Amino acid sequence: MMAFLRRYPLPVIVLAQLFGTSLWFSINGVWLSLAAEFGLTEESLGELTLSVQAGFIAGTLTLAVTGLADRFGASRMFAVACLVGALSNAVFVSVAGEPQLSLILRFITGLCLAGIYPLGMKMVIAWTPKYAGSALAWLVGMLTLGTALPHLMRGATPGMPWEWPMVGASILALMGGALVFLLGDGPHLPASRGPIPLRQGLAALRIPDFRAVAGGYFGHMWELYAFWTLVPLLAGRELVRLGIGNDLIPWFSFAIIGIGGIGCFFGGWLSRRKGSAWVARWALTVSGGMCIVYPWLHSLPAGLLIVMLLVWGVAVVTDSPQFSALASAAAPKESVGSSLAVMNAVGFGLTLPAIWLTSGLWAEWGVWVVLLLVPGPVFGLWSLRRAS
Template structure:
């Protein structure tokens, strides 16, 4: 829709995705005392509404025309492009952390509620806040990308979230209210880089196969969320907050990939 400011436009899109991810927690909070099926039903209805809106909106005016179907191999071929491969590596590292953090959010919040002796009824509301606040990170990062560039935003957001992965268990003895503030900061930074990776990948992908290239990148990225969630959630009962250390390799490898591709030297270009 807006190729010149793709980072800013995608920031709004992924910001809304972030709020949508958090909505089931809000629905759970609003339906406490009701059967568990209610928030699930509400989420399903919203998904149907969203699908209808996408169908009615259609494609943007700048989508390049293609001659028929593009084979999957064209999308895989984009990984042969050094710049696209560098961005994809950063995105893969980001995805290793993102959904695992969102999965752990209720567990991390519940730990602090228990330590502070606060009502468990606050859990869905606080879990919603920690995840949904990421929309502000997306939108703020999108605005910064217009002047500083998508690479600048992505590298700094990934660095900060990676640092939080590393430091959070070391700070686990701090007062609960302070750790909840730290979780809110983490919620902002963990997803702020996501729209910028999409913008960078779209700019680096071959024009004739942007859709296939991004589909391959997204498929691999979401595939990586499965082992990350399985490992961290499975070890929570024995490791507790220390499972966040298992998320550190994602940001580290992502930053290495971005640096290897020279994206750390970019500042004012998408």
């Protein structure tokens, strides 16, 4: 079994990533049912999403401070993270009506995701170093599909208990952890022999190319997760205008987020011809343009705006794997894991105010909240122009 898996390491890793990251937005996928049952608001959705993001940040900082990302086998850490994340996600089902416990469990889920996403990136680099940009595109494409998967699971279970998609996400995470555990660590990036302090993870920021790429990534992250959080609200707005019921919101949300996976795959293919920096710049330009023009076009036919959301869904994440590839190439080889963990921690830290602002102001501002995302792509493009 292990020999078979090691013949196809990239498909195994990206499939495990798809399964593991289904935990990320598992709450968002069942949001309408949760809100109806417990009387929750859009602000509550923001708080639960923020808890996951905060847990992820705490996890990536722990990886960076302790050097765990470069000291222990990535496959074992990935598997343990999937196990604990699956358990915390499943327990949420029984305490969903308890605000404090719900937030704590979502924080733990985010903490575990720090052992899935960054470690997945390291495993891709370890198994397929020659075409990191293309390989990471597949990984982030599966992260995108994993993020969208809870919406699909909810859309496929209309009228059924909201707990089913939640438990389904936990089962998928367990399967993902098992796949990676059986695969093992790749041969091209061995673990370091000693502890790597935080300053070594931060040292990459003194490298001009890494700093330029990190700045582009930070601007990208300001936009990405806030947009994904808003997708059910934006899609719901247009479906109401079309006179369509709420049952289709999960399907449209899945399509808008999940189509980003196609953008990642195409961007990975294109990066082998045009380069990762070129792909990242164009994707960030298109998504930034959507941030600017979308609210001004809010009175156009709803069908046209849904098409725009699909285009936005492609562009908003196409640059993500290219930033990771550029950063891994610019970082010191002996501390790639810690350098990426630091970059991830800062980037996800920026998602907190973006999600808090947009979800908190949605009831008052409506679609105009997306203008708050504009500074991210603008700053990202400014920083990325300095990359070689």
